[in-house]
Each structure stands twice: as C-alpha cells, then as structure tokens.
Amino acid sequence: MNVNNLRENIALVSQEPYDMTIKENILLDCRPGQNITQNDLEKACRETNIHNFIVGLPNGYDSFVDGKEIQLTGGQKQRIAIARALVRNPKILLLDEATSALDSESENVVQKALYAAAHGRTTLAIAHRLSTIQHADIIFVIKDGKVYVKARIKNY
Numbered sequence: 001m002n003v004n005n006l007r008e009n010i011a012l013v014s015q016e017p018y019d020m021t022i023k024e025n026i027l028l029d030c031r032p033g034q035n036i037t038q039n040d041l042e043k044a045c046r047e048t049n050i051h052n053f054i055v056g057l058p059n060g061y062d063s064f065v066d067g068k069e070i071q072l073t074g075g076q077k078q079r080i081a082i083a084r085a086l087v088r089n090p091k092i093l094l095l096d097e098a099t100s101a102l103d104s105e106s107e108n109v110v111q112k113a114l115y116a117a118a119h120g121r122t123t124l125a126i127a128h129r130l131s132t133i134q135h136a137d138i139i140f141v142i143k144d145g146k147v148y149v150k151a152r153i154k155n156y
Contacts, residue, residue, distance in 0.1 A: 009090055009091040010090055010091075010092045010093075010094060011084075011086070011092070011094070012085065013085045013093065013096065014081050015078070015081065015096065015097060017072070020065065020066075021061065021062050021063060021064055022063050023041065023061040025065055025084060026044065027084075028084060030088060041061070044083040044086040045079075045083045047086055047116055048082045048083045048086065048116075048117065049079060049109060049112065050076060050079035050080060050083060057070060065077075065080070075105075075106030075109050078106075078110045078113075079109070079110060082110070082113050082117050090121065091121060091122065092121065092122045092124070093122070093124070094124050095123065095125040095132075096126050097126055097127060107131070107132075111132065115135055137152070138150065138152060139151055139152075
C-alpha cells in the first residue's frame with residue numbers, strides 16, 4: 001500500500017477551525033495541484049449547510065475566524081471543518097468526535113451534514129455519543145485499546 005496514495009484519499013474532520021479566513025480554512029487541506037474553484041468551495045459549504053451563514057457575513061468567505069471579527073458557534077465551526085474535508089472529495093472520511101461539544105440543536109444540524117458527507121464514502125467515526133453513529137453500518141466499541149464489541153447498530 002502506498003502511504004502517499006492513502007493520505008491523498010483521506011480527509012479528517014477536526015473540531016476547530018484555524019485562525020485565518022473561512023476560505024483559507026476550507027482550502028487548507030487541499031491536495032497539491034488540486035484546482036478548487038469558488039463553485040467547488042460553495043458546493044461543499046451548501047452540502048454542510050453553512051453557505052448561507054457565510055455569505056451573510058460582511059466579508060463573506062474572506063471573514064476571519066479568529067474570534068475578533070466573527071464569533072462562531074460550535075455547530076458553525078464543525079460545519080466549516082466538514083466543508084474542509086468535503087472540498088477534497090475524499091474516498092475515506094475520518095470524524096474525530098465531530099459532535100462532542102455541541103448542544104442538541106447544533107448536533108442535529110451537524111449530524112445531517114455529516115450524514116450527507118458520508119454518502120458514497122467509507123467513514124470512520126470516533127464518538128462517545130451513540131447518536132453520532134446512529135446511521136453507521138457497523139460499530140466497534142474499543143476498550144483498553146482492544147475491540148470489545150463489533151455489532152450492527154440496530155443490534156447494539
């Protein structure tokens with residue numbers, strides 16, 4: 001297995017955006033030579049239900065995510081992180097506690113975005129909340145570094 005090929009096909013949804021513009025945040029993980037258009041960027045943001053919020057900002061996609069220019073909710077931060085992963089169009093999507101710091105209303109919006117993002121991809125979700133993985137085909141419960149349970153979600 002070629003490690004570089006594997007890395008090119010994986011995208012991670014992290015929990016926090018970086019201190020830069022929204023556009024820079026979303027384009028940050030693009031592969032070298034990947035030509036992302038403004039339409040590609042906006043499509044990823046529409047799929048994660050964050051586009052309308054962004055274009056409603058005074059500086060739109062050029063707004064800084066530094067806590068000074070704009071204050072983002074946990075759900076907005078997560079949807080920007082999901083858009084960052086989607087714009088790469090990965091074959092494998094890694095979700096690291098994607099809804100851990102969200103209230104129930106934001107969690108619902110983010111989960112819809114995650115569900116749409118996972119469509120047609122292999123998705124690995126690290127989660128403490130069962131609600132985060134409710135649409136998973138198979139879950140693995142890890143305990144003390146070992147697979148403790150492997151089950152279909154409807155059987156768990």
